[in-house]
Amino acid sequence: MTLWWIGDIVLIAVVAPVVAFLLHRVLTAARSIVPSVQSIAATAAAGSRDLDAAALLLTTRDQATQTIAGVADYGGSLDVILDDAAGAGT
Amino acid sequence: MTPPLGLVAAGAVLLVAVVLIVAALVVYLVSVIVALAKITRGLDEVIAGVSGIVEKSAPVNAIVTAINGQLDAGVDALEGLLVKKAGLTDAVGLIDGLYPGAAAYGLRNVPDSTTITAPRISEVYTKGTLTLARLGREAPIAAANPAGPILRNVQGGSLAARRLYPEIRQSRPERLPRSPVIGADAPVQYEQRDDIGAPRRRLPRRGAGASNGAPPADRTP
Numbered sequence: 001m002t003l004w005w006i007g008d009i010v011l012i013a014v015v016a017p018v019v020a021f022l023l024h025r026v027l028t029a030a031r032s033i034v035p036s037v038q039s040i041a042a043t044a045a046a047g048s049r050d051l052d053a054a055a056l057l058l059t060t061r062d063q064a065t066q067t068i069a070g071v072a073d074y075g076g077s078l079d080v081i082l083d084d085a086a087g088a089g090t
Numbered sequence: 091m092t093p094p095l096g097l098v099a100a101g102a103v104l105l106v107a108v109v110l111i112v113a114a115l116v117v118y119l120v121s122v123i124v125a126l127a128k129i130t131r132g133l134d135e136v137i138a139g140v141s142g143i144v145e146k147s148a149p150v151n152a153i154v155t156a157i158n159g160q161l162d163a164g165v166d167a168l169e170g171l172l173v174k175k176a177g178l179t180d181a182v183g184l185i186d187g188l189y190p191g192a193a194a195y196g197l198r199n200v201p202d203s204t205t206i207t208a209p210r211i212s213e214v215y216t217k218g219t220l221t222l223a224r225l226g227r228e229a230p231i232a233a234a235n236p237a238g239p240i241l242r243n244v245q246g247g248s249l250a251a252r253r254l255y256p257e258i259r260q261s262r263p264e265r266l267p268r269s270p271v272i273g274a275d276a277p278v279q280y281e282q283r284d285d286i287g288a289p290r291r292r293l294p295r296r297g298a299g300a301s302n303g304a305p306p307a308d309r310t311p
Contacts (some may be wrong), residue, residue: 001094001096001097001100004097004100004101004104005096005100005103007104008100008103008104008107010106011104011108011202012107013101015111015277016107016111016114018110019111019114020118022116023114023115023119023122024118025120025255026118026122027121027122027125028108029182030121030122030126030129031121031125032124033125033129033235034125034128034129034132036190037128037129037132037133037136038132040132040136041132041135041136041139042131043139044135044136044138044139044140044142044143045139045142047143048138048139048140048142048143048146048183051142051143051146051147052146053149054147054149055146057149057150057153057157058149058153060153060157061153061157061160062154063162064160065156065160066216067304068160068161068164069163071164071167071168072163072164072167075167075168075171078170078171078175078268079174079175083175083176084174085174085176085177085180086177087174
């Protein structure tokens with residue numbers, strides 16, 4: 001019976017506080033992750049919205065192509081109209 | 091045979107301790123489960139956002155590479171045309187005049203262009219300054235040292251060009267007299283003349299117009 005009482009004391013004085021301490025630490029760690037995950041989610045959503053204009057790069061590419069083509073035509077005309085510099089192209 | 095009272099008490103204490111421990115386990119583990127559920131929902135949102143970023147940014151690399159390729163071709167063509175038509179030295183001088191300091195970087199397709207001393211051929215004067223220079227009046231084109239900086243400040247706007255002219259209003263406009271205020275509530279009111287808008291009182295002389303060959307004016311009754 002003495003051993004039984006010793007077991008009870010150990011259970012109440014040692015095991016229960018250790019279990020409670022460990023569970024509290026686990027709960028604190030889990031709760032601390034929640035705001036971080038929420039902020040990461042908000043940031044990812046904002047980054048995704050910022051990239052909505054990336055589709056306009058297709059238009060930019062087409063317009064750059066057309067502009068360079070126009071510049072090339074203009075340069076070709078200038079090449080015909082203007083004389084070369086002295087010593088150039090020789 | 092009944093167990094001794096001490097043994098019953100020890101068993102009861104053990105039972106209470108186990109119940110308390112199990113209750114603490116339940117409370118904490120449920121709280122942890124709730125927090126993990128929130129984390130899971132947040133991670134789902136993160137995955138959705140990151141997936142959107144990946145999908146939207148997938149073609150960016152190829153498109154930007156194509157745009158840069160087009161622009162490189164345009165720059166190469168224009169540089170080649172400029173060098174062909176103006177000559178390498180004058181081309182560097184023109185570029186340095188338009189973009190001060192750009193001569194140090196040279197032309198991309200002509201590595202030796204970085205060693206060329208850019209000639210000062212790119213001063214930009216207004217048409218009025220050139221007119222004054224032709225008239226020999228107050229145009230400081232020849233007054234500055236040719237070895238000095240260009241007269242026109244490319245980044246400073248038009249004030250540098252306006253300062254080439256006599257100082258009247260370009261830098262101290264607040265000293266000019268103010269424009270007169272007109273209208274019904276003007277501080278200075280003038281009497282209205284009756285003869286404005288009324289028929290002419292005196293007619294021109296009859297022989298004045300006839301002597302010049304003009305027809306005589308009609309007489310007003």
